[in-house]
Amino acid sequence: MKKPEARIEPYTHPAAGWGALKYVAINLIKEKVAGGNYRTLLAQNQPNGFDCPGCAWPDREHASTFEFCENGVKAVAAEATSKRVTPAFFDEHTVTELMAQSDYELEQHGRLTDPLVYDAARDRYVPIEWNDAFALIARHLNALDDPNRAAFYTSGRASNEAAFLYQLFVRMYGTNNFPDCSNMCHEATSRGLPGTVGIGKGTVTLDDFEHADTLLLFGQNPATNHPRMLGELRECAKRGATIVSINPLRERGLERFASPQHALDMLSPNGTKISSVFIRPKIGGDFALIKGVAKRVIELDDAALAAGAERVLDVEFIAQHTVGFDAFAADLRAESWDTIVAEAGVPLDEVLKLADIYVKGRAVISTWGMGLTQHKNSVPTVQLLSNLMMMRGNIGRRGAGLCPVRGHSNVQGDRTVGIEEKPTQAFLDRLGKAYDFEPPREHGYDVVETIHAMLEGRVKVFIGLGGNFSIATPDTPRTWDAMRSCDLTVHITTKLNRSHLVHGRDALILPTLGRTEIDLQNGVPQGVSVEDSMSMVHISYGMNRPASPNLLSEIAIVARMAHATLGSAKVDWLALAADYALIRDGIEQVFDGFERYNERLKQPGGFHLGVASRDRVWKTPSGKAQFVVHPIALDTPIHRARAEHGERLLTLMTTRSHDQYNTTIYGLDDRYRGVYGQRRVLFANRDDLAMLGFEAGQRVDITSVWDDGVERHVEDFLLVEYDIPRGCLGAYYPETNPLVPLSSIADGAGTPTSKSIPVLLSARVNASVDANAETGAEAIAA
Numbered sequence: 120m121k122k123p124e125a126r127i128e129p130y131t132h133p134a135a136g137w138g139a140l141k142y143v144a145i146n147l148i149k150e151k152v153a154g155g156n157y158r159t160l161l162a163q164n165q166p167n168g169f170d171c172p173g174c175a176w177p178d179r180e181h182a183s184t185f186e187f188c189e190n191g192v193k194a195v196a197a198e199a200t201s202k203r204v205t206p207a208f209f210d211e212h213t214v215t216e217l218m219a220q221s222d223y224e225l226e227q228h229g230r231l232t233d234p235l236v237y238d239a240a241r242d243r244y245v246p247i248e249w250n251d252a253f254a255l256i257a258r259h260l261n262a263l264d265d266p267n268r269a270a271f272y273t274s275g276r277a278s279n280e281a282a283f284l285y286q287l288f289v290r291m292y293g294t295n296n297f298p299d300c301s302n303m304c305h306e307a308t309s310r311g312l313p314g315t316v317g318i319g320k321g322t323v324t325l326d327d328f329e330h331a332d333t334l335l336l337f338g339q340n341p342a343t344n345h346p347r348m349l350g351e352l353r354e355c356a357k358r359g360a361t362i363v364s365i366n367p368l369r370e371r372g373l374e375r376f377a378s379p380q381h382a383l384d385m386l387s388p389n390g391t392k393i394s395s396v397f398i399r400p401k402i403g404g405d406f407a408l409i410k411g412v413a414k415r416v417i418e419l420d421d422a423a424l425a426a427g428a429e430r431v432l433d434v435e436f437i438a439q440h441t442v443g444f445d446a447f448a449a450d451l452r453a454e455s456w457d458t459i460v461a462e463a464g465v466p467l468d469e470v471l472k473l474a475d476i477y478v479k480g481r482a483v484i485s486t487w488g489m490g491l492t493q494h495k496n497s498v499p500t501v502q503l504l505s506n507l508m509m510m511r512g513n514i515g516r517r518g519a520g521l522c523p524v525r526g527h528s529n530v531q532g533d534r535t536v537g538i539e540e541k542p543t544q545a546f547l548d549r550l551g552k553a554y555d556f557e558p559p560r561e562h563g564y565d566v567v568e569t570i571h572a573m574l575e576g577r578v579k580v581f582i583g584l585g586g587n588f589s590i591a592t593p594d595t596p597r598t599w600d601a602m603r604s605c606d607l608t609v610h611i612t613t614k615l616n617r618s619h620l621v622h623g624r625d626a627l628i629l630p631t632l633g634r635t636e637i638d639l640q641n642g643v644p645q646g647v648s649v650e651d652s653m654s655m656v657h658i659s660y661g662m663n664r665p666a667s668p669n670l671l672s673e674i675a676i677v678a679r680m681a682h683a684t685l686g687s688a689k690v691d692w693l694a695l696a697a698d699y700a701l702i703r704d705g706i707e708q709v710f711d712g713f714e715r716y717n718e719r720l721k722q723p724g725g726f727h728l729g730v731a732s733r734d735r736v737w738k739t740p741s742g743k744a745q746f747v748v749h750p751i752a753l754d755t756p757i758h759r760a761r762a763e764h765g766e767r768l769l770t771l772m773t774t775r776s777h778d779q780y781n782t783t784i785y786g787l788d789d790r791y792r793g794v795y796g797q798r799r800v801l802f803a804n805r806d807d808l809a810m811l812g813f814e815a816g817q818r819v820d821i822t823s824v825w826d827d828g829v830e831r832h833v834e835d836f837l838l839v840e841y842d843i844p845r846g847c848l849g850a851y852y853p854e855t856n857p858l859v860p861l862s863s864i865a866d867g868a869g870t871p872t873s874k875s876i877p878v879l880l881s882a883r884v885n886a887s888v889d890a891n892a893e894t895g896a897e898a899i900a901a
Contacts, residue, residue, distance in 0.1 A: 338490015342372020
C-alpha cells in the first residue's frame with residue numbers, strides 16, 4: 120500500500136462543498152465499490168432503505184434524494200467494498216504479522232467472509248464451521264463457575280432487535296455484565312440527566328430546530344462527527360438564529376458550510392456562515408463557564424426584580440415544575456467571579472456576553488457532544504447545563520430543550536432496549552415476567568470495570584457484538600493485557616480490526632451482515648429498527664447482496680449462541696431469528712413506548728418514543744425537575760499535576776480526524792485542520808511551544824502524569840502550531856489512548872477522561888524540524 124504524502128497545509132474552504140464531493144468519489148474508488156452498488160447511496164436514510172451505519176443524527180422528512188454526507192458515504196463504501204478477507208488471506212498472514220500493520224491498513228483489507236478460529240500452533244486464524252463455533256462458545260460459557268465471569272460488549276451499530284435478543288440471552292445465562300460503547304461517550308448524559316429532568320435522553324426533535332432562535336453548541340465538531348447536523352444549522356443561520364460555538368477549537372464546520380444540496384453555497388467561495396459567536400473555554404472549563412452564565416442570569420434577575428422590570432427567570436416554570444432552586448441560586452450568588460474566570464479560561468466579558476445571548480433567547484436549544492462528557496466532572500457539567508436551561512423554562516416547549524448528540528447510529532436504542540449494566544428492578548421484573556425466568560439482580564460491569572475484572576482474572580470470556588474494544592478503550596497496554604488473559608474472546612464483526620489480533624487463548628471471528636445488505640430469513644427480507652439521537656424509531660432494510668454467502672445476521676448469531684448455550688426450552692431462539700417481528704413483539708411487552716411496534720414502524724419516518732421530560736413530566740424522586748448544587752472542583756488530577764510541574768504541565772484532549780469514525784480509520788487526512796497523510800500530530804498553542812522551547816515541526820514524546828506508578832508514554836508526534844487555548848493540546852485517538860489511565864474516570868459515570876489528560880512533552884532525540892510542517896502550521900494559525 121502506497122503511503123500518502125505527509126504534509127501540513129492550510130484548508131481555506133468551507134466545510135463540505137466541493138471538497139466533500141471529491142472525497143466521496145475518492146472513497147468509492149478506493150473501496151472498489153461496484154458501480155451497481157452506487158445506487159445504495161440513494162437508499163441511505165430513505166423510507167424502505169437503510170439507516171446510515173455512521174452517526175445517530177435524525178432524518179428529515181426525506182425531502183431530498185441525497186440524505187447522506189461525506190462521512191456517511193465512507194461508512195457505506197467501507198461496507199459495500201468489493202475487497203474481501205477470505206481464509207486464504209490468513210494463510211498468508213500470521214496474527215503477529217498483522218499486528219505490525221496500522222489500523223488504517225487493517226481497515227483496507229475489506230470484508231470478512233467466513234467464521235474463523237485462532238490456531239495457536241500456526242499463529243493464524245483458520246476456518247471453522249458455524250455450528251462448531253457456537254459449540255465452542257457454549258463449552259466455554261457453560262464451564263464457568265459463575266456467569267459473572269463472562270462479559271458481553273455491545274457496539275452502537277447493533278439494531279434494537281439484535282441488542283434486545285443479546286441482553287435476553289445474557290440475562291437468561293445469568294449476568295448483567297454489559298459493557299458497551301455508551302460507557303465511553305455519553306454515559307455522563309445517561310447518568311446526569313435523570314438527576315435533574317428524570318430521563319437520560321434529549322428533549323427536542325428536529326422540528327424544534329425550526330423554531331429555535333438561539334443555539335448553544337458545547338464540545339462538538341459536527342462537520343466530522345455528525346455532518347448532516349450542519350444542514351439543520353445552516354437553515355437556522357439562514358433565518359437569523361444566533362448560533363454559539365463553545366469549544367476549545369474553532370472548528371471549520373461551525374465557521375462556514377457549503378451545502379452540496381444548494382447551488383448558491385457551492386458557487387460561493389465562503390458557503391454559509393454558521394456560528395456568529397465563538398467562546399473558547401480551556402479544556403475542562405465548561406463547568407465553570409456554564410456556572411458563570413447561570414450566576415449572571417441570577418444577577419440580571421435580581422437587578423430586574425429590584426427595578427420592577429420583567430423577570431429574567433421563568434418564575435412560573437420554576438415554581439410549578441422544579442425543586443431545589445433556592446439552594447441553587449444561593450450557591451451561584453456565593454460563587455467567586457475570579458474562580459469562574461480562572462477555571463473556565465474565558466475572559467469575564469465573554470462570559471457576560473454569553474449570558475446576554477442566553478437571556479435574550481426566547482427559544483434556546485443546548486446541544487453537546489463528548490467535549491462535555493469525557494471529563495472527571497462530566498456528570499455535574501451535564502446537570503448544570505440542564506439547570507441553566509431550567510432557569511428560563513427552556514425545557515418542554517417548542518423550539519427549546521436539551522439535545523445530547525449521540526455518536527453511533529443506534530447507541531441510544533441499544534440502551535433503550537436493555538443494554539445496561541445497571542438495570543432497574545422494574546425493567547428486570549417485566550423482562551422476567553415476559554420470558555418466565557428470574558433475571559440476575561446484581562449490577563454488572565461497565566467497560567472500565569470489565570477491563571479491571573479481566574486483568575484480575577475475574578472475567579475469562581469476552582464476547583463483542585461489534586466494535587473494536589481493544590482500541591476504543593483507555594490505557595491500551597493494560598487493556599491488551601486484559602484481553603490476552605481471557606480463555607475465550609469472540610468478535611461479531613464485518614471487517615478485520617485490531618481487537619481480533621489482541622485475543623484470548625481461544626478466539627473466534629464471526630462475520631456478520633452489514634446494515635446495507637439484504638437480510639433474508641427463510642426467503643423473507645427482514646428489516647431492523649434503530650433509534651436516533653432524538654428518540655425517533657424507524658425501520659432499516661438493506662439492499663446490497665451480502666459480501667459472502669457464509670455470513671449470518673447479528674440476530675442469527677446471537678440466537679444460535681443462545682440456542683447452543685441454553686437450549687430452547689424457555690425461548691425458541693431460532694424462531695425469533697427467523698422472524699424479527701417476533702423480537703419486536705417481545706420489546707413491546709417489556710418496554711413502554713413501543714405499543715403496536717410492528718404496525719407503527721410502517722409509518723414513513725417511523726415513530727417517536729415518548730420522552731417524559733419533553734412533556735414536562737419529571738420521573739425524579741420529587742416528581743419535579745431538580746436543581747442540583749455542585750461546587751467548582753479545585754482539587755482535581757489536573758490541579759494537582761500542575762501544582763507539581765508548573766506551566767510545563769499541559770492538558771491533552773483526544774479527538775477524531777475527519778477521515779475517521781470512532782475507531783475506524785478511513786484515511787490519513789484531517790483536511791479541515793490542515794493535516795494530510797499522517798495521524799501522529801499534536802496541536803499546540805504558539806506561546807506554549809515558545810515557553811517549552813519547542814517549535815512547530817519538531818517531534819516530541821508525550822508522557823501522562825498519574826499517581827499510580829504506571830508509566831504511560833507515546834512517541835514521535837509532530838508538533839503543529841494551532842489556534843488552541845494556552846495550556847491545552849489536541850491529538851487523535853486511538854494513537855493517544857495509551858495515555859488515558861484506566862482509573863481516570865468520570866465521577867458517577869465511569870467514562871474514561873479522554874478529554875482531560877495531564878501530560879508532559881519531551882523532545883525526541885535526533886529529531887529534526889520538519890520545515891513543511893512549520894510553514895504550514897504558521898499558515899493555519901494565521
